[in-house]
Amino acid sequence: MTPATAATSGLDAATTELLTGSLREVLAHSPDGSALGDALAELGWDDVLADDQPGATTLLFTEHGRALATSRVLDTVLLTELAPSLPPPGPGPRVPFYPRGTAAPVAPDAPLAGLLLGGLDDVAEVVVPVAFDGRVALSLVPADLLAAVTRPAAGFDPASPWLLVDGPVAGLARYAVPEDASRAWDRAVALGRLAVAAEIIGVCAAALQLAVEHTSARVQYSRQIATFQSVRHRLSESHVAIESARSLLVVAWAALAHPDSGVGAARLAKLRAGWAQAEVTRHALQVCGAMGLSLEHPLHRHVSRAAALDALLGGHRALTAQLGAELLTDAELDPIVEI
Amino acid sequence: MTGPTGAPAAAAHPAGPADSPRAGGPLAEDLDAYRLAVRGHLATEPAFKTFRARRYPSTEARMADHARLERLLYDAGWNRYGWPPAAGGLGGDERHRAVLYDELAAAGLPVPGQHMLLETLGPPIVRFAPALAAAYLPAYLRGEEWWGQGFSEPEAGSDLASLRCRARRDGDTYVVTGQKLWTSHGATATRLVCLVRTGTPESRHRTLSMIMIDVDTPGVTIRPIAMANGDNELAEVFFDDVVVPASRLIGAEGQGWAVAMYLLQFERAMYAWLSAAEALRRLRELRGQLTTRAAAGQELPADAAPRLGEAYAHLVALRARSADTVRRLAAGNTVGPEASVDKVLLAGAEICLHDLARDLLGDEFLFTAQTTPGTGDDTDDVAQWRTDWWFSRSATILGGSAEVQRTILADHVLGLPKEAKP
Numbered sequence: 203m204t205p206a207t208a209a210t211s212g213l214d215a216a217t218t219e220l221l222t223g224s225l226r227e228v229l230a231h232s233p234d235g236s237a238l239g240d241a242l243a244e245l246g247w248d249d250v251l252a253d254d255q256p257g258a259t260t261l262l263f264t265e266h267g268r269a270l271a272t273s274r275v276l277d278t279v280l281l282t283e284l285a286p287s288l289p290p291p292g293p294g295p296r297v298p299f300y301p302r303g304t305a306a307p308v309a310p311d312a313p314l315a316g317l318l319l320g321g322l323d324d325v326a327e328v329v330v331p332v333a334f335d336g337r338v339a340l341s342l343v344p345a346d347l348l349a350a351v352t353r354p355a356a357g358f359d360p361a362s363p364w365l366l367v368d369g370p371v372a373g374l375a376r377y378a379v380p381e382d383a384s385r386a387w388d389r390a391v392a393l394g395r396l397a398v399a400a401e402i403i404g405v406c407a408a409a410l411q412l413a414v415e416h417t418s419a420r421v422q423y424s425r426q427i428a429t430f431q432s433v434r435h436r437l438s439e440s441h442v443a444i445e446s447a448r449s450l451l452v453v454a455w456a457a458l459a460h461p462d463s464g465v466g467a468a469r470l471a472k473l474r475a476g477w478a479q480a481e482v483t484r485h486a487l488q489v490c491g492a493m494g495l496s497l498e499h500p501l502h503r504h505v506s507r508a509a510a511l512d513a514l515l516g517g518h519r520a521l522t523a524q525l526g527a528e529l530l531t532d533a534e535l536d537p538i539v540e541i
Numbered sequence: 542m543t544g545p546t547g548a549p550a551a552a553a554h555p556a557g558p559a560d561s562p563r564a565g566g567p568l569a570e571d572l573d574a575y576r577l578a579v580r581g582h583l584a585t586e587p588a589f590k591t592f593r594a595r596r597y598p599s600t601e602a603r604m605a606d607h608a609r610l611e612r613l614l615y616d617a618g619w620n621r622y623g624w625p626p627a628a629g630g631l632g633g634d635e636r637h638r639a640v641l642y643d644e645l646a647a648a649g650l651p652v653p654g655q656h657m658l659l660e661t662l663g664p665p666i667v668r669f670a671p672a673l674a675a676a677y678l679p680a681y682l683r684g685e686e687w688w689g690q691g692f693s694e695p696e697a698g699s700d701l702a703s704l705r706c707r708a709r710r711d712g713d714t715y716v717v718t719g720q721k722l723w724t725s726h727g728a729t730a731t732r733l734v735c736l737v738r739t740g741t742p743e744s745r746h747r748t749l750s751m752i753m754i755d756v757d758t759p760g761v762t763i764r765p766i767a768m769a770n771g772d773n774e775l776a777e778v779f780f781d782d783v784v785v786p787a788s789r790l791i792g793a794e795g796q797g798w799a800v801a802m803y804l805l806q807f808e809r810a811m812y813a814w815l816s817a818a819e820a821l822r823r824l825r826e827l828r829g830q831l832t833t834r835a836a837a838g839q840e841l842p843a844d845a846a847p848r849l850g851e852a853y854a855h856l857v858a859l860r861a862r863s864a865d866t867v868r869r870l871a872a873g874n875t876v877g878p879e880a881s882v883d884k885v886l887l888a889g890a891e892i893c894l895h896d897l898a899r900d901l902l903g904d905e906f907l908f909t910a911q912t913t914p915g916t917g918d919d920t921d922d923v924a925q926w927r928t929d930w931w932f933s934r935s936a937t938i939l940g941g942s943a944e945v946q947r948t949i950l951a952d953h954v955l956g957l958p959k960e961a962k963p
Contacts, residue, residue: 417957434955437955438951442882445879450858477854529850539857539864541868
């Protein structure tokens with residue numbers, strides 16, 4: 203892998219501020235993301251993306267996370283990357299399938315286990331990565347075949363529109379596109395991981411902000427509780443966790459700019475964002491006290507969304523174990539970052 | 542083992558080398574060319590081989606051997622980049638130094654122990670005492686001398702601004718009286734860079750001055766402090782009416798706190814990067830030791846893989862953050878309180894790595910006595926991890942404790958209401 207040497211950002215500060223404001227407004231009024239597509243078109247998002255994919259993607263998904271939005275904009279990130287490996291789409295929309303665990307392609311004969319970011323009602327085909335003889339093929343599975351083995355994924359996160367896919371689907375091989383899509387799938391997962399990492403960072407930043415506001419306002423023992431050292435230090439550690447995830451995200455985008463590298467860096471960025479959400483939500487829940495556990499306080503929504511996003515495209519614990527196992531065999535300890 | 546601790550890192554003066562414009566050949570201008578040149582030389586020059594995975598029975602032995610490594614790097618020119626020609630350097634900036642540390646680590650070589658304090662003491666001397674830098678820095682780069690950092694005192698640890706070691710002006714000299722404690726490399730250094738009081742203690746940080754004192758000056762007494770690992774990494778230093786020329790001041794009288802804050806930027810940026818480079822080399826060595834054991838049929842603990850992955854991820858995250866800070870410093874930006882993030886990450890990575898070594902080496906770490914120090918057998922490797930484990934515990938103490946860093950972030954980055962005063 204070619205080490206990343208510098209961050210790239212084509213968006214200047216003024217443009218970033220403008221776009222951030224617009225996105226916040228849209229997402230605040232349309233948390234389910236239904237207005238997001240039109241709003242992005244209006245902002246000329248394709249041009250923004252073409253100009254600065256890392257900056258634009260990070261901005262969009264950070265705001266998406268901050269707003270706890272539930273759109274399927276992540277589907278677009280993966281599908282755009284997979285499109286060259288697929289035949290032109292038919293009349294109905296396509297969505298990607300998100301394998302559980304470490305997001306490895308599924309075995310052709312095993313039951314499907316994974317997630318979809320929304321319902322299948324308007325969907326024609328689901329793009330499922332299948333492992334054949336060490337290669338990845340993309341199967342275009344008719345949505346109604348999958349519908350039989352899906353159920354709502356709104357467990358820990360009641361606001362989630364996701365679907366859990368869990369059960370046998372016959373004939374995955376039959377719908378496979380013959381082309382070897384190994385590289386396309388790896389890149390799609392890598393891009394998806396960077397988007398989700400940004401989204402987790404957005405959720406965490408919002409959670410930390412809630413915790414800072416709560417502890418600065420809440421008085422006990424005649425003092426704001428944010429004047430207690432133990433509370434202050436938990437909030438500082440949350441900040442460190444978020445900032446370290448941010449730094450790695452920038453590095454991973456730079457690494458992915460090279461056509462043949464960056465997949466490992468993207469996994470690390472996702473891993474560290476997932477780790478950050480564990481830290482931040484643990485600390486935020488503690489310092490917000492019983493209020494943070496109540497339904498009326500918004501913190502719980504951040505906690506459950508962050509946990510769900512961590513599980514998407516590889517949870518931090520699963521990725522850490524996978525990475526460690528590779529390092530114990532023969533993988534190089536890639537420095538990833540250079541000056 | 543000390544550092545200014547009671548305040549956020551903030552420069553009183555813009556960062557930047559003292560000489561401008563820079564002299565130097567093409568490598569001073571072209572960082573990638575420098576990188577490749579260093580890499581090629583370290584890989585092919587046989588003289589470096591003996592420094593790979595070498596273990597030492599004591600700090601003194603390690604420093605003496607590392608001085609030889611420094612000399613090799615000096616003769617090839619490599620550790621002169623990043624320093625101004627007026628101070629024995631060949632030009633370039635902080636990034637050259639950072640690249641050197643990375644390339645040494647990638648080649649399986651240690652960063653000379655001397656460079657740890659060179660990174661914190663060198664820049665303020667170049668910036669605030671160019672004559673001293675011209676006189677002594679070249680010898681430092683050649684491995685002929687190195688300096689200790691005399692900041693902490695028995696009653697001034699985290700609360701550095703309460704220090705009491707006094708320097709009284711007497712004509713062209715200062716007369717220094719008092720004590721320093723936890724002085725890094727105090728037992729082997731040629732000179733000590735000390736923060737001393739040139740006014741009343743009540744004035745706290747406003748009447749501090751920084752001054753360079755030769756250890757062989759009459760009245761200086763140094764007592765090494767054996768750390769828990771047996772190494773004399775630190776010392777306590779007594780000053781009994783020690784006469785020091787006023788020309789040894791670093792910055793003006795009373796400017797000591799500002800100089801210390803300037804210094805702190807390099808501690809946060811360069812020292813963190815150097816340490817991260819070293820830690821990655823050590824993680825690579827640990828991985829090698831573990832796979833060797835696994836290949837010999839020894840069973841590794843069940844959580845070996847996830848913990849190895851965790852340590853590596855932590856290190857790469859630190860590198861990502863630190864690289865950005867180093868670049869900002871090299872670009873002349875002030876590295877302020879936000880650099881406490883780097884410091885917290887560094888401490889976390891160091892603790893994670895060394896706990897990993899302790900736990901995965903298990904009984905060997907805890908119970909295997911070293912047979913003959915320095916013979917190069919496998920027990921040397923385990924003994925080195927034990928030594929390093931103790932040193933790693935200082936990561937949350939030296940240069941501003943873990944508590945101080947979190948307080949800086951709470952005050953100056955998160956903007957939380959201030960902690961209640963007792």
